[in-house]
Amino acid sequence: MKAVPIIAIDGPSASGKGTVAERVAAKLGFHYLDSGAIYRAAALAALQAGLDLAGAAEPIAALAGAMPLRFAGGAVWLGDADVSRQIRSEECGTSASRIAALPAVRDALLERQRAFAAAPGLVADGRDMASVVFQSAALKVFLTAGVNERAWRRTAQLATIPLNDAKGLIEKEKDAKLAILFDSVLTDLQERDRRDAGRSAAPLKQVEGAKLLDTTQLSIDEAVARVLGWYREVSEAQAGAV
Ligand code: C5P
Numbered sequence: 001m002k003a004v005p006i007i008a009i010d011g012p013s014a015s016g017k018g019t020v021a022e023r024v025a026a027k028l029g030f031h032y033l034d035s036g037a038i039y040r041a042a043a044l045a046a047l048q049a050g051l052d053l054a055g056a057a058e059p060i061a062a063l064a065g066a067m068p069l070r071f072a073g074g075a076v077w078l079g080d081a082d083v084s085r086q087i088r089s090e091e092c093g094t095s096a097s098r099i100a101a102l103p104a105v106r107d108a109l110l111e112r113q114r115a116f117a118a119a120p121g122l123v124a125d126g127r128d129m130a131s132v133v134f135q136s137a138a139l140k141v142f143l144t145a146g147v148n149e150r151a152w153r154r155t156a157q158l159a160t161i162p163l164n165d166a167k168g169l170i171e172k173e174k175d176a177k178l179a180i181l182f183d184s185v186l187t188d189l190q191e192r193d194r195r196d197a198g199r200s201a202a203p204l205k206q207v208e209g210a211k212l213l214d215t216t217q218l219s220i221d222e223a224v225a226r227v228l229g230w231y232r233e234v235s236e237a238q239a240g241a242v
Contacts, residue, residue, distance in 0.1 A: 008129035035126030
């Protein structure tokens with residue numbers, strides 16, 4: 001049986017990997033897995049259940065394995081509740097990063113993530129797609145950007161203003177509120193990077209064989225074109241080898 005082709009895209013928070021992965025999937029007609037959304041939903045479920053995220057791992061892992069999570073109609077559902085917006089909060093992001101450091105939670109979510117691999121193919125984004133979940137992916141990409149650039153992008157997103165406007169206002173110190181938001185976003189990203197890369201269970205890293213895509217100076221279209229180009233190369237090389 002022919003293996004389902006998988007493109008694994010890992011990288012730090014706010015690097016733009018989700019947008020790039022989603023567009024690559026749309027271009028190829030592949031399924032898309034936002035594994036971060038699964039960790040965020042697990043964190044939300046744990047918070048709603050009143051579990052202590054700093055306490056024992058087992059109850060959190062049991063809940064993560066059993067939570068009634070669905071992706072449908074472009075939304076993320078926990079049971080009958082559309083939690084798409086809620087899981088995007090900074091609180092859920094930080095809580096997700098906390099529970100993601102627990103090996104029992106990662107184990108509980110492993111098969112759930114692998115179940116997304118289906119014909120005609122899958123583009124999966126996260127932190128350990130290449131290193132753990134889809135080790136035999138046809139293409140592995142480590143997508144990153146400088147931390148300041150990522151903080152500008154996230155700030156612009158939160159303030160709902162164009163990126164260049166946000167950069168200009170912050171650099172020229174023209175908007176004190178925006179500068180405060182930028183500082184808190186930057187601190188949060190640095191802390192999250194430290195936690196995601198420094199944990200012992202499936203730390204964020206560029207694995208051997210993964211292609212580095214630094215998007216600091218790239219537009220989304222350019223980043224998408226780069227991934228599609230690499231995928232074409234590996235597909236052609238595989239077809240030639242058969
Ligand atoms: O990608 P996103 O920021 O939505 O992920 C939220 C958190 O979930 C990350 O900070 C990370 O700690 C965790 N995560 C993970 N492994 C993944 C995806 C997300 O540890 N594959």
